[in-house]
Amino acid sequence: MVVSSQKAMVLWALLLGLLLVSPLANAELERVEHAAKADGSLSFLVVGDWGRKGLYNQSQVALQIGSIGEKREVDFIISTGDNFYDDGLRGVKDPAFHQSFSDIYTAPSLQKQWYIVLGNHDYRGNVEAQLSPMLRKMDTRWLCLGSFILIAGPQMAEIFFVDTTPFVSNYFIDPKDHVYNWKGISPRLHYINNLLLYLESGLRESTAKWKIVVGHHTIKSAGYHGNTHELAIHLLPILQAYHVDLYINGHDHCLQHISSTDSSIQFLTSGGGSKAWRGDVNNRWNPQEIKFYYDGQGFMSVEMTETDVDIKFYDVFGNAIQANFFCYVNVNCLGTL
Ligand SMILES: *[C@@H]1O[C@H](CO)[C@@H](O)[C@H](O)[C@H]1NC(C)=O
Numbered sequence: 001m002v003v004s005s006q007k008a009m010v011l012w013a014l015l016l017g018l019l020l021v022s023p024l025a026n027a028e029l030e031r032v033e034h035a036a037k038a039d040g041s042l043s044f045l046v047v048g049d050w051g052r053k054g055l056y057n058q059s060q061v062a063l064q065i066g067s068i069g070e071k072r073e074v075d076f077i078i079s080t081g082d083n084f085y086d087d088g089l090r091g092v093k094d095p096a097f098h099q100s101f102s103d104i105y106t107a108p109s110l111q112k113q114w115y116i117v118l119g120n121h122d123y124r125g126n127v128e129a130q131l132s133p134m135l136r137k138m139d140t141r142w143l144c145l146g147s148f149i150l151i152a153g154p155q156m157a158e159i160f161f162v163d164t165t166p167f168v169s170n171y172f173i174d175p176k177d178h179v180y181n182w183k184g185i186s187p188r189l190h191y192i193n194n195l196l197l198y199l200e201s202g203l204r205e206s207t208a209k210w211k212i213v214v215g216h217h218t219i220k221s222a223g224y225h226g227n228t229h230e231l232a233i234h235l236l237p238i239l240q241a242y243h244v245d246l247y248i249n250g251h252d253h254c255l256q257h258i259s260s261t262d263s264s265i266q267f268l269t270s271g272g273g274s275k276a277w278r279g280d281v282n283n284r285w286n287p288q289e290i291k292f293y294y295d296g297q298g299f300m301s302v303e304m305t306e307t308d309v310d311i312k313f314y315d316v317f318g319n320a321i322q323a324n325f326f327c328y329v330n331v332n333c334l335g336t337l
Contacts, residue, residue, distance in 0.1 A: 029149050029160070029198045034076055034113065036153040040306065043072050047299040048080030048216070048250025049119065050273025051100035057297045057316050058274035059104060064318030065299050066107020072301055075152070076112050077105075078159075080250030080270055081119030081216030083144075088125020088181075092134040102139045116144035119216040119250060120165045123180045131184075146184075147195055149202050156304055158208040160199055164215035164249075166191055167230040196234060203242035210304055212246045213239055220260065220267045222293055223252030224280035239265055245309065246302075253278060255300060255313040255321070257292040258285070268311065270300040294321050 036042050045065055052058045069077070084096050105114075122130055129135065135142045150159040165171065166185045171178075185191045203211060217228040219236055228251075239247060240263045250271035258267040276297045297316040302309065313321045 029147055029202055030145050031149045031151055032115075032143070032145075033151045033154060036156045037073075037075065040153065040156060042152055042156050042304045043074045043301070044076050044078060045069055045072070045074050045299055045301050046078045046080060046214075046248055046268075046270040047273045048269075048271040049082040049253050049275070050079070051082070051084035051096065052274040053096065053099040054104055056275035058100070060316050061273055061297050061299060062104045062110075063107070064314060064316065065105065066110050067318055068299075068301060068314055069107060069109030069112075072303065074109060074112060074301075077110060077114045077141075078214060078248070079114060079116040079273075080214060080248060081117045081165075082121045082250060082271075083116060083119065083130065084125065085121055085274075086124070087178075088122040088127065089129045091126050092129045092132050092138075094126075094129065097135060097138065101142070105141075110141075112141065113143055114141045115150055115159070115161065115214075116142065117161050117214055117216050118144065118146070118163055118165060120168070120171060120180075123165045123171070123182070124178050125181065127181050127184060147198070151208070153208065155208055156306075157210040157212055158202070158206045159212045159214060160202060162199060162213055162215040162235065163195065164217040164228070164231060164235075166195075167234065168217060168228060169230060192234070196238065199235075200238050200242070203238065203244070206242070209306060210246070210309065211242065211244045212248060213244050214248045216249060217251050218249050218267075218269060219247055220258045220289070221249075221252045221269060222256060222258070222282040222285040222290055223254045223269065223271075223295075224278045225252050226282065239263075248300075254281075254296070255292070255294040255298050256290070257311065257313075258290050260289055261286075266311075268300060270298075270313075272296060272298040292321075 050058055084100055130144050147163045148161050171180055219231045220227055244265055246266050248268045252269055253271045253276040255272050256269040298314050301312045315321050
């Protein structure tokens with residue numbers, strides 16, 4: 001433990017050094033566009049931590065995503081990662097792609113574009129397969145580009161998808177019995193450094209009404225994994241500096257909403273796509289910050305107009321979860337932020 005944290009400190013000192021001396025990168029993150037509705041509004045769903053071939057209620061949650069997707073006339077779906085358990089995809093021909101994705105999210109309302117980030121479990125398999133255009137040929141809904149920018153509206157929202165797994169030191173210095181595929185990541189510090197520069201330049205140039213960042217790992221969480229230290233240090237200051245409205249993640253298999261007293265960023269977890277009910281909740285979280293916590297399966301909907309963002313959480317039965325289950329003081333979790 002001591003050795004690990006010393007190693008981590010050395011790594012982060014190196015990273016900071018790189019950040020200070022790096023010239024401004026001129027490359028950019030890939031951009032994709034998605035038109036808003038005729039009235040300019042946007043509606044989308046977010047699900048995370050799901051790929052279990054239908055097991056652990058994945059199929060039940062999928063059914064409800066389909067039904068809410070229809071009611072809310074969703075424009076697209078976001079996955080917060082851990083797309084295939086336990087060890088990602090073995091290759092582009094891995095039947096898990098169909099068993100956990102194409103054959104599960106079959107509702108007509110879900111035949112929309114899916115914008116997808118990778119989770120730590122995806123890095124235990126063939127990452128290149130998930131990033132490959134071959135998957136898009138097999139199922140045109142699939143769009144997983146590592147880190148990229150979704151321009152929605154075009155002026156309503158810019159959604160920045162950030163590949164967060166390479167930030168987490170423990171996967172590198174203490175991987176336990178897991179084997180991670182870092183082929184596209186090495187050298188790691190260079191990868192992270194460039195990613196942060198590209199993200200910052202994208203946020204700086206953004207003129208959209210709402211700025212959203214999506215990553216697999218938590219920044220703030222009262223769940224099993226808790227906060228991700230590396231993201232709090234390296235990613236959060238950028239989100240604060242450029243007035244990001246929402247940070248959306250998975251990783252903890254729950255639904256939660258945390259706000260912070262030092263910025264207006266809302267931290268939203270949607271990681272209930274399949275296995276849940278871990279029973280690990282940090283009840284000592286500052287009650288001023290934690291607005292909602294549901295230790296179970298489900299997903300999240302987001303609707304945006306020029307003036308409002310409306311967030312709702314749904315359980316495995318498709319019921320909007322009321323604010324009285326593990327919800328803390330004074331905020332109507334179902335209302336406008
Ligand atoms: C599936 O959902 C039901 C209803 O919430 C729950 O009782 C059951 O334990 C869940 N099954 C699993 C494997 O999580």
